[in-house]
Amino acid sequence: MPPLPVFRTKADLRQQVTAWRQDGQKIALVPTMGALHAGHLDLIRIAQSKADRVIASIFVNPTQFAPHEDLDRYPRQEAADRDALSTAGCDGLYAPTTHVMYPAGFDTSITPGRVAERLEGAFRPHFFGGVATVVTKLFLQALPDVAVFGEKDWQQLQVIKRMVIDLDLGVDIVAAPTRREVDGLALSSRNAYLSDAERAAAPVLKQVLDDLALKVRDEPAQLAMHMEAGIKRILSAGFRAVDYLEVCHAETLSPWQAGDPARILVAAWLGQTRLIDNCGLD
Amino acid sequence: MPPLPVFRTKADLRQQVTAWRQDGQKIALVPTMGALHAGHLDLIRIAQSKADRVIASIFVNPTQFAPHEDLDRYPRQEAADRDALSTAGCDGLYAPTTHVMYPAGFDTSITPGRVAERLEGAFRPHFFGGVATVVTKLFLQALPDVAVFGEKDWQQLQVIKRMVIDLDLGVDIVAAPTRREVDGLALSSRNAYLSDAERAAAPVLKQVLDDLALKVRDEPAQLAMHMEAGIKRILSAGFRAVDYLEVCHAETLSPWQAGDPARILVAAWLGQTRLIDNCGLD
Numbered sequence: 001m002p003p004l005p006v007f008r009t010k011a012d013l014r015q016q017v018t019a020w021r022q023d024g025q026k027i028a029l030v031p032t033m034g035a036l037h038a039g040h041l042d043l044i045r046i047a048q049s050k051a052d053r054v055i056a057s058i059f060v061n062p063t064q065f066a067p068h069e070d071l072d073r074y075p076r077q078e079a080a081d082r083d084a085l086s087t088a089g090c091d092g093l094y095a096p097t098t099h100v101m102y103p104a105g106f107d108t109s110i111t112p113g114r115v116a117e118r119l120e121g122a123f124r125p126h127f128f129g130g131v132a133t134v135v136t137k138l139f140l141q142a143l144p145d146v147a148v149f150g151e152k153d154w155q156q157l158q159v160i161k162r163m164v165i166d167l168d169l170g171v172d173i174v175a176a177p178t179r180r181e182v183d184g185l186a187l188s189s190r191n192a193y194l195s196d197a198e199r200a201a202a203p204v205l206k207q208v209l210d211d212l213a214l215k216v217r218d219e220p221a222q223l224a225m226h227m228e229a230g231i232k233r234i235l236s237a238g239f240r241a242v243d244y245l246e247v248c249h250a251e252t253l254s255p256w257q258a259g260d261p262a263r264i265l266v267a268a269w270l271g272q273t274r275l276i277d278n279c280g281l282d
Numbered sequence: 283m284p285p286l287p288v289f290r291t292k293a294d295l296r297q298q299v300t301a302w303r304q305d306g307q308k309i310a311l312v313p314t315m316g317a318l319h320a321g322h323l324d325l326i327r328i329a330q331s332k333a334d335r336v337i338a339s340i341f342v343n344p345t346q347f348a349p350h351e352d353l354d355r356y357p358r359q360e361a362a363d364r365d366a367l368s369t370a371g372c373d374g375l376y377a378p379t380t381h382v383m384y385p386a387g388f389d390t391s392i393t394p395g396r397v398a399e400r401l402e403g404a405f406r407p408h409f410f411g412g413v414a415t416v417v418t419k420l421f422l423q424a425l426p427d428v429a430v431f432g433e434k435d436w437q438q439l440q441v442i443k444r445m446v447i448d449l450d451l452g453v454d455i456v457a458a459p460t461r462r463e464v465d466g467l468a469l470s471s472r473n474a475y476l477s478d479a480e481r482a483a484a485p486v487l488k489q490v491l492d493d494l495a496l497k498v499r500d501e502p503a504q505l506a507m508h509m510e511a512g513i514k515r516i517l518s519a520g521f522r523a524v525d526y527l528e529v530c531h532a533e534t535l536s537p538w539q540a541g542d543p544a545r546i547l548v549a550a551w552l553g554q555t556r557l558i559d560n561c562g563l564d
Contacts, residue, residue, distance in 0.1 A: 065557070107394070108392065110391070111392065113391070137448075165385075165388075167392075167418055250554070
């Protein structure tokens with residue numbers, strides 16, 4: 001197994017990408033915040049099926065965390081991540097410092113529109129602006145043909161798709177299905193925060209989503225009632241609060257109306273840990 | 283003289299640019315709003331000295347005009363512009379429609395930071411956001427190595443330089459000195475709005491700027507007094523109002539402090555026409 005090339009600067013990254021491109025090779029980027037789990041490795045495999053070379057990036061982006069959020073305690077484990085990427089056959093890791101991404105004087109931001117306003121956007125007002133800006137920078141630094149994002153962050157995926165069209169970024173955005181534990185819990189780097197008791201309660205999110213998917217399909221007129229029951233069930237299972245549980249237009253994230261493609265999204269607090277998940281209607 | 287190729291869609295533009303790039307040619311973009319004058323043709327000449335192929339774009343960008351501004355009456359003369367570009371040896375014109383630039387659902391914006399807050403940013407709050415967004419789109423559509431902008435729009439030039447660094451756009455920004463009439467009036471497409479009497483009054487802007495440049499250098503402690511006298515002189519010459527007359531840090535556009543690189547900027551109304559100009563200290 002050849003050692004995984006690690007790029008710390010834009011220039012080093014660009015040199016490798018340019019060489020591959022001059023060889024006629026197609027390049028995929030998999031942007032991550034590290035603390036890689038099997039869900040991330042799915043993204044790498046999908047990227048490998050779409051391109052000749054796959055670069056993963058690891059950057060815990062400070063501009064998408066609010067001051068009270070978990071930037072400082074977000075898990076960081078680059079050595080283990082490098083091993084996992086190497087084993088997965090990834091062709092390179094881009095791991096810039098904060099100074100490389102945001103040098104002194106940095107002062108430009110990208111603001112997504114309505115797709116970013118509700119749900120996560122309402123509870124984390126700076127989140128999608130931070131995501132949009134850093135993803136644009138990663139795209140313009142790495143110049144990939146393709147980038148792969150997980151459906152676990154469904155609204156983020158829609159925000160990025162909209163932005164890529166709007167700014168003519170010319171990157172093909174590929175969505176990867178959510179990887180789950182056997183009991184249904186969506187894999188997330190933040191699951192590492194959970195106590196044993198919290199971990200035991202966590203799968204209720206997926207159970208409620210699945211149940212609601214059937215209800216939305218079969219009894220759309222009773223939606224409000226079913227949502228209320230879903231929230232109660234999540235709280236009864238031991239969650240501290242539900243930020244939202246909503247059926248939305250799957251692409252615009254506006255409130256769902258009969259006939260719209262639907263996505264059900266949830267965000268809820270288990271102790272000090274905020275979990276999100278989502279599902280479609282099939 | 284070969285006919286000037288005109289591209290109306292991103293795909294047509296990209297096909298030509300890609301072909302040139304595959305031939306190893308370097309590409310320059312000169313973004314304009316049309317109504318071309320000798321100042322624009324200076325930009326084309328400078329672009330020709332920096333690249334093998336020069337594309338001019340003409341797009342009167344609605345998102346940088348406020349509802350009460352002159353979007354509707356802004357001069358449009360594409361046939362004459364095409365002739366001028368052809369004569370200048372320009373290699374192509376990109377003239378997209380509003381629908382090509384902003385298709386249905388468009389909803390992403392780029393927000394410049396502090397460099398865009400004062401001066402024009404204070405009087406035209408949506409202006410630089412509109413400029414930043416459309417220039418990014420033009421860059422990502424045309425993928426130029428170099429782009430040329432006039433110093434006439436000094437703050438715009440600094441906003442674009444900051445944005446290109448911040449978003450890793452990878453375009454070399456070249457500044458072109460302001461082209462002036464013999465009496466000193468800076469060339470502008472908006473000069474076409476001026477009546478004969480207004481045209482006769484207009485050169486006072488440059489006279490005041492030149493005078494202030496000496497004063498800032500020689501008597502910086504008396505700056506406020508000299509600025510006040512400059513505003514009075516502009517109003518006495520027949521201008522209706524002065525939006526601003528300020529000495530600023532030449533790059534950040536923050537208020538000037540002794541030792542900073544300086545730029546003096548002015549915006550003033552002659553009847554219904556708003557003129558801007560600026561100068562350095564040399």
